[in-house]
Amino acid sequence: MRAALWLLALFGIAAAVALFAGNNQGTVTLFWPPTRIDLSLNLVLLALGLLFVVLHLALRALAALFSLPIQARQWRLQQKERALHAALLDAMVQLLAGRFSRARRAAQAALAQERMLAALEAPLPQAPQVRALAHLLAAEAAQSLQDQPGRDAHLHQALQEGDDARAAAGLAPETREGVQLRAARWALEDRDPAASLARLAELPQGAQRRTLALRLRLKAARQAGRPQDALDTARLLAKHRAFSAGAAASILRGLAADLIGQAHDTGQLRQAWARLEPAEREIPEVAIQAAQRMIALGGEPATARAWLLPVWERAVAQPRAMDEGLRIKLARALEASLDTVDADWLARIEAAQRADPRNATLQYLAGMACMRRQLWGKAQQLLAQAGTALQDAELHRRAWSALAELAEMQGDPARAAEAWKQAALGR
Structure with a gap:
């Protein structure tokens, strides 16, 4: 349809030009004493058109000629940018493939390319982020190679570049936050939970509640022997559905048991029990361990039996919901608290x-x-x-x-x- 319209338009233009040129009797007279030159108006118009076309093409040729150095410089810069991006990509690929030495060399090559671009006064629009990513890749490779001085040097540079990226207009702070999260993970790999928690504490409040940050905090708290912090973090992760239902229940059960196990007297044990949520207190393993710990610390048997009551009621109401091993542990825990057994508990046991x-x-x-x-x-x-x-x-x-x-x-x-x-x- 468009081709047909163009064809009709061309026919119309040709008809108009034919009508104008065929009936045009005008002349143009040029006086150049003592010479007089008479020219057809159509010829003059055609000559002017051709002159305009020739001048236009000449000007374009001159512009292209004078722009050759600029185009050559832009081509060289483009090649350097491509080499920079290729080096970054190669560093990522080598890191994923486990070739850590090659990954570090590729990251250093990317940094060298970026410095060359900066020296040519043609920096990238997001140069701080590019440098931060290159330093982060080099630090990751150094961490895998157990080169802690090299890792720390690149980490310091990456954090500095992250600050520069955040200070730049329109750039978000995710660059520095990503570097801090990686540094926290490296501290965990070095079995330094205090350093990992310190890195996580430097994050903004919103970043601290991200799933990745919470996972790192959970591991660091468990390494540091802080079950209460680990339990609070695991609750947030379970709320965010970071674990499956079975995994969340297993983690919460283990952390609650660790919290109970760290109590060294009855007062600490009561405080630990009070920090547990109602659903956690009804976990059979946790309640049984708490009751046994209370008896072992010389506490009141009545308190131990009160903690075991929800578990006992569930075991009686749903006999198949608890395996035989847990039923035996429950019986042992109750037996340890039977020295001052009251009539109510005796009636419960006899009824069961x-x-x-x-x-x-x-x-x-x-x-x-x-x-x-x-x-x-x-x-x-x-x-x-x-x-x-x-x-x-x-x-x-x-x-x-x-x-x-x-x-x-x-x-x-x-x-x-x-x-x-x-x-x-x-x-």
Whole structure:
């Protein structure tokens, strides 16, 4: 369609020129004494047009001739820029391929190309960022080569270039933040969590809450033995869905257990327990460890039993939700706090045992609770049933040891000796 319109336009122009030129009787007379020259108006117009075209082409040729040095300089600068970008790309590729010496040489070559461009008074628009990236690649290669002095030198230069990039108009501060994050990771690789945390603390508040920064903070806090900071960071990461549900639960469980394990007296243990969130307190491993730690530190058994109550209720309501290993640990933790067992807990244990009469672990726990409450006959019956069915060696030994003590209290040395024998044989 466009070609047809152009063709029609050309026909129209040709018709107009033909009409104008065919009927044009005008002349142009030039007087050059003593000569008179008469020229057709059409010829004069054609000559003027040709003169304009010739002058235009001559001027363009002169402009192209005089611009050759500028074009040659621009071509050389373009080649140097291409060499700079090629060196940066080569440094990245070599670093990814594990050729750290070549990566460092390529990064240094990129820096040399950038200095040449600056010396020619043709700096790149984002020269500080380019230099920072080149220094960062060189520092990364030096870190992989265990060249800490070289790494620190390039790191200092990269941070300085990051400051220059942030000071430049229109450039964001991500350059320096990226360098600081890499420096924090290098400190972790050097097993220096304090330096890593210091680097992370230098970041702006928004950057400190990024997923990468939080991951680094979590690793640094765990290396530094600061479970509370690690737990707070892991909570933020779980909130941001940085982990899968299973991984988040495992990490939170481990950190909560570390926090409980660092308590050296009952006061510290209560403070650590108070810092946990309600969902974390209901984790069976955490509650069991806290209760055992409370008993080991000489704390109140009632407090330990209160911490175990949500776990116990879940184990009773959903027997299949907890594996046998955790049920045994729960029984051991409850047994350790049975010295001052009250009637409510005795009723809970007996109700659970009656609801599942074939569960040897519940039989053992109920028997030990009855023994603490001086219900000798019932305790002997339950422990005897549990002793023949328990699969856990430790619980088996404790059940027969308790039966031996009961036999000695009743003055039956033969039965006591048999019970001690069974306790010694184990499983």
